[in-house]
Every structure is written in C-alpha cells, then in structure tokens.
C-alpha cells in the first residue's frame with residue numbers, strides 16, 4: 001500500500017528536502033506500506049473533489065486564504081490528517097490562548113485588551129462605537145498593570161508590532177503606532193532566569209534555551225541543563241497542554257522562568273519556523289519527529305479532531321501541581337503518547353541510524369550549503385557554513401557517530 005503525504009509550503013526548501021530525504025531513506029515500513037511525499041499547489045478546487053493525500057503538513061495557510069480554505073475542506077469533508085487544526089488556528093489566536101490558559105490556572109502575566117487606536121475604516125463605525133465604546137484612560141489601564149509592560153497585537157506572531165513600554169511617553173507612542181491593530185498590554189516578566197522555547201511535534205517536545213535578543217542563527221542555544229528537572233517538566237507539560245487543548249501538533253511555546261515560576265507568554269505559533277539555520281543542532285530532531293509523527297498518524301489512521309472537549313480540561317481541580325499532572329495526563333491521552341512510543345519502537349527503530357548516517361554524510365552537507373547560500377549574503381556564507389557544520393557535527397557526535 002502506498003500512502004501519500006502532501007506539503008503545503010512557503011518559500012522554504014531546507015526542511016521539506018530533509019523530510020523527503022528521510023522518508024525516502026526510510027523505505028517501506030513493515031505492516032504499513034510505502035510513503036510518498038508531494039509538494040502541493042492549490043488550484044481552483046471543487047468542494048466535492050476527493051483529495052489524494054492522507055496527511056498534509058502546512059506552512060502556508062496562516063498567510064493565504066485560498067490554501068487555508070482548502071485545508072478546512074479536506075479536514076471537514078475527507079478526514080485528511082492535518083498537524084494543526086485549521087479551525088482553532090484561525091479562530092483562537094493569541095488572545096483566546098491567553099484566556100484558556102488563564103482559566104486553566106497557568107501563570108500568564110496580567111493582560112488587558114484595549115480598543116483600536118484608529119478605528120476600522122468603515123462608515124458606520126463612529127455611530128456604532130458611540131454606542132459601545134466609551135472613552136477610557138490609557139494611562140490608568142497601564143498604571144494598573146505597572147511598567148514595564150509589553151504592547152502586542154492580540155493575534156500576534158513573528159514580533160510584528162511588539163514593543164516594550166517603560167513609561168507613559170512610550171505607551172502613547174506605541175499606541176499611536178498601533179493604528180488599526182488590536183493590542184494587548186501585558187505585564188513584563190522582568191529579570192527572568194531563563195527563556196525557554198519549546199517546539200512540539202506530535203507527542204514530542206523539545207525544550208530549548210532561547211535568546212530573543214540575538215540574531216536568528218544564535219537564538220537557540222545548545223544547552224541541555226539550563227532548567228531544573230522540575231521546571232523542565234513543567235515547560236513540557238505547558239506546551240503539551242496548549243497543543244492538546246487547541247489540537248495543535250506542530251507548534252512552539254515560549255515561557256519565561258523566574259525563580260520557581262514558569263510564565264507562558266506566547267504559545268499560539270502553529271507551524272513555527274523550523275529552518276536549518278535557526279534550529280541548527282535541533283534540526284535533525286525536528287525532522288525525525290515530523291517523520292515519526294506523520295507516519296504514526298497515517299499508519300494508525302488517527303482521525304483529525306474538530307471537537308475540542310474543553311470541559312475535560314476546565315473540570316480539573318486541585319493545587320497547581322495537581323492540575324498540571326492531570327493536564328499532562330489529558331494531553332498524553334490526546335497525543336496517544338504510549339501508543340506512539342510503542343509504534344516508534346516496533347516500526348521505526350531504524351530511523352535514528354538512518355538520520356545519523358544522513359546528517360553525517362554528503363547529502364546533508366549539500367543541503368546545509370544550499371540553505372546557507374539561499375539565506376546569507378555572499379560575504380557571510382563561508383563563516384555560516386562552518387558555524388552550522390560545527391553544530392551539526394556536534395549533534396552527530398552526541399548521537400553516537
């Protein structure tokens with residue numbers, strides 16, 4: 001039997017090539033069959049057309065509506081497996097994610113949503129607004145949160161429109177600049193000990209030390225012990241909880257760790273950046289997890305879930321620790337973690353070696369050089385080729401090469 005996986009891509013070449021290569025090298029899987037991959041293009045589509053793909057990985061639909069609606073169609077009508085629910089992804093942006101996680105008791109910093117600075121360009125708006133939108137005192141709202149704070153769009157991503165605000169003058173400047181964007185004011189977590197970015201792919205989560213102030217290639221730091229074991233587990237649980245709650249299976253979560261507290265600040269990042277030049281050392285892990293989870297979902301005929309069953313989560317009571325433990329249990333049930341691990345052991349036991357061989361060999365090196373060539377200006381290429389080669393060699397060594 002041949003299974004077909006579709007890729008819906010933006011401009012990236014690196015991880016799709018890696019994904020295709022690993023799947024090809026993996027070959028047919030006992031009792032499951034053979035896997036093919038295809039890069040998709042979306043033409044006008046009939047709503048009754050039958051898709052040929054069993055699973056689609058998407059990195060495009062966040063920005064473009066036509067592929068987004070195609071994804072919703074194949075999910076709603078044909079049960080094609082998508083790693084992120086296009087329904088929640090569209091309707092439950094950062095704002096809703098904050099609301100849900102606050103309700104579940106997570107330590108989300110104080111957050112207030114303020115009305116538009118410039119109302120939408122619509123003739124009827126002033127009349128309607130006069131009825132529902134009373135004047136308010138921005139300084140007072142900010143004063144209650146306290147400075148410094150962050151102003152950021154309610155549906156943000158990629159740092160668009162994010163600013164740190166230290167006083168009233170900066171507050172008004174940032175608000176004036178926000179224009180027609182709808183903004184949150186959020187208390188800043190100051191003087192945190194660590195910034196953790198966790199990348200989740202299906203049942204697996206990688207927690208990485210992150211330095212947002214650095215250029216892209218230096219943001220993820222290779223550091224295996226930057227959190228205490230309990231904080232590390234808490235970060236994993238929070239990422240899994242968000243993902244199980246919203247049916248996001250390819251997502252990243254940002255948490256700030258201060259003392260013994262873990263504060264989640266950004267976790268609606270479905271289809272996050274997984275470029276070789278940003279993940280470097282962690283890139284082979286991401287490709288393996290993407291291959292394993294895709295194969296697992298197709299092989300076990302895992303069905304997309306359009307329902308959310310939020311009350312299973314909301315019904316959990318107890319102390320913070322007790323609730324986290326129960327959230328973890330619910331999340332692992334959603335991700336079928338045990339079944340996934342068993343499947344990987346029995347059907348994909350040879351994947352580690354295949355990926356290690358590939359990363360240490362010439363085909364991967366070509367991919368690395370091509371990616372750097374496409375990403376950096378000529379005078380920086382040699383330096384970055386060596387930089388990333390070094391990190392990937394380290395990965396190969398750490399993994400037994």
Ligand SMILES: Nc1ncnc2c1ncn2[C@@H]1O[C@H](COP(=O)(O)OP(=O)(O)O)[C@@H](O)[C@H]1O
Pocket residue numbers: 109150152156157158159160162186187188189190212254256265266
């Ligand atoms: N409450 C906060 N406390 C401290 N830093 C924050 C806070 N909110 C945002 N930041 C900083 O701003 C960056 C961008 O904000 P974020 O909420 O992640 O927006 P985006 O969705 O655009 O990535 C974060 O990576 C972090 O460095």
Ligand SMILES: [Mg+2]
Pocket residue numbers: 158159254266
């Ligand atoms: Mg962010």
